[in-house]
Amino acid sequence: MPLQIFPTPQDAEAAFYEALERTDLELMMAVWSEDEEIVCVHPGGPRLAGQDQVRESWRQIFASGAAARLHVTKQVAISGAMVAVHSVHENFSGPGESGPMQAVVATNVYLRTAAGWRMVAHHGSPAPGTAEPPPASPKILH
């Protein structure tokens, strides 16, 4: 059973980045479609396809490091009745770090399913230039 229903693509995306920031594997996989046709490319990584590869990659990422602070900027959204494509910059900073780190440019694709909006594709790659500094106020994902 899915943990959550996401009524909009923005809800699914908020949960995706919350899961990433909290290193919460169950929430992360609740964002993804339950179909086998899902694809994920982590920055610098190979193309992963299917539930097993995608889940295992997030498990390893979450097992290997502390949670990062993250704020998402520069969203461009392509929106339809059944599909949403979001292009964003992911700006990470490590625990205790205040300076900007390398940003990631990500393409996120969501489909409207019987169980709400779900991610079917995530493609991240290092963005040239420097990440934006984190906001001075408490972080707001969206």
Added chain:
Amino acid sequence: MPLQIFPTPQDAEAAFYEALERTDLELMMAVWSEDEEIVCVHPGGPRLAGQDQVRESWRQIFASGAAARLHVTKQVAISGAMVAVHSVHENFSGPGESGPMQAVVATNVYLRTAAGWRMVAHHGSPAPGTAEPPPASPKILH
């Protein structure tokens, strides 16, 4: 006016890679949606959005180099009535080169529009490992 109508996402994708291989800017832009909400990330590059940025990037790429031989492998397709997401490996080899070059993993998103299927997002990034060698027989894009 669009140069061509693409009745299926595969037709649009075949034209995309034909345009890339032939460095044909008009065909390339005929594949893209005419909306402003289009996004393109070239391997190692920044996120580009909108007609002007996307067209200008392809113009520069096509102006800077000779056509490359290209074959596309390992397609994973997520297909709906109005959307198609294709994940592929792009295997390039330069003119006169027979050996494999670095592959690119690409996420291509197509929407069904009133003018046939059109690309709305392309995200490419270097794929770890080595590209597959080109086929011995004359290249077939699909």
